[in-house]
Amino acid sequence: MKNLSDLVYGIVGFGLMGGSLAKAIRENVLSSSCAHGSIFASDINSASLTLAKEQGIADEIFPVSGVDEMLSQCDFVFICLYPHATLEFLIQHKNSFKSGAVVTDISGVKTEICSHLDEFVSGNFDFIPGHPMAGSEKEGYVNSSGSIFKNHNYILMPLAASKPENVNLFKQLVSMMGFTRIVETDAAVHDHKIAFTSQLCHVIAGALVSSAEDSQITAFGGGSFEDLTRIAMINAPLWTELFLANKKELLLQIENFEKSLDEIKNFIITEDSDSLKRCLENVREKRISMGKI
Template identity: 30%
Template sequence: MKPKVITIIGLGLMGGSLAARCRKRYPSARIIGVSRQKQALALALRKKWIHRGTRNLSDAVIDSDLIVLCTPADTTFRFLKLLDAAAKPGAVVTDVGSVKERIQAWADSRRFKRIRFVGGHPMAGSHHRGIAAAHEDLYHKSTVFLVKSAATKPDAFRLVRSFWKQIGCRTVTLTGAAHDRIVAEISHWPHAVAAALVLATTSHSRRYAASGFLDSTRIAQGDPSIWMPIFMQNRREILRAAGSFEKRLRAFKTLLAKKNVSGIRAFLAQALRERRQISF
């Protein structure tokens, strides 16, 4: 079943881009946007990404078949409670948050009266923020992780999976724990590394930075208010990823200190081979 009314809560980069995509991929659906920012609502309406915009959550979800939370990770718990009191019975709720185990366990332990929750996380984004940076193609060909547990309602899961496929994404089903381990390695810890690379250089050296340094540190421009709850919620897996990274870094430092040319060459060659195996 295709949703007839889709409500997107949070019209920043992620929510604004999703609204734009929904208008193209769900032309017969009614798209409602929710934001605290009047400017975001005005822009989304002007671009015709949404049919209606409101700051009133209850009013926005009363007829919604599908509700997508595009808000910071530390707001998901609060919004699910509010939605369970305001949404129509049977409404499906999903999200775009990048930490899943904790919220899924919490959702599984609750007896929601109205909503059915399916955790999601599209691997899409940018260091830019706000609806001004939103664009229709942000999610194009992205991977979307969908969390499935014993408590997940099968029909709700099918609707969310179908939704993301219609948006143009590839879906991968896994547990919250498996998700958090993966993204700690390929997203969360790399963000900390990018920040450390910036802080490890002097302002004088950075004057001469070229594409290599700029590419390696681009994500350090991310908004700290978005990343802080991510680091705190996925702390255990990020620390595990940090330990693995430190082990590799120590190995390289030892090779360099000992002037082990063949060892350094092998280290770099292995990284080259494995990096080339990554497909986009």
């Protein structure tokens, strides 16, 4: 197996997630004096690249016009772009990746990308879709942190052609970066599950904030509102794309949530305390059984 500390890592898109991945790799994989690996970065924002170079996070930086030169030297590439831009990038630069490289994306929806595999996948590189289940309500490289991945989940979607040794290398890498649970699945299951655990949560948080009577309501908060709505401070362009790209699955989850909300609403309307109590007790037990509170 390849030595992770000797690889050249390429990161396309050096915002919050790209920067955090770079910092996690720098801190956990390339920190040893015996490490000979490097981190290359490319982004449209030259200021972020310059800062990353000054901080010693990126060894080499490349403008968008020089990304093909970067890709030709990288052993492991993370594409950290919006879903549609990720697909466009893969198609446009499919012939630029280094032979034998492992290439992955971090897109929050996968079905659309995987439905176009025949347009960019070749025997030249090993494309393994992935999704780090971590992030922040903040944006940009300046808010990136190598610690945001600790004790989080990483979803991998190996293709039929993915080489087992590369999948194992990927798992080893993300474990070193701080992820504690790695799940293997396919694009369809990923998008179905993510519609509930991520996208629906953002929809609910947004709707809750939108329904607030006034902006001073937080003076009456005790933590619950703050906990529920942190993710409402949302990257609107990104999440608009994610919601619409996973429209079918997200609408299904919204409808299921509406049914549960209506049930509780009706218990309150009818003052059915016994049913309401049983419902809340069942919810508590179900949440406990899910783990990771």
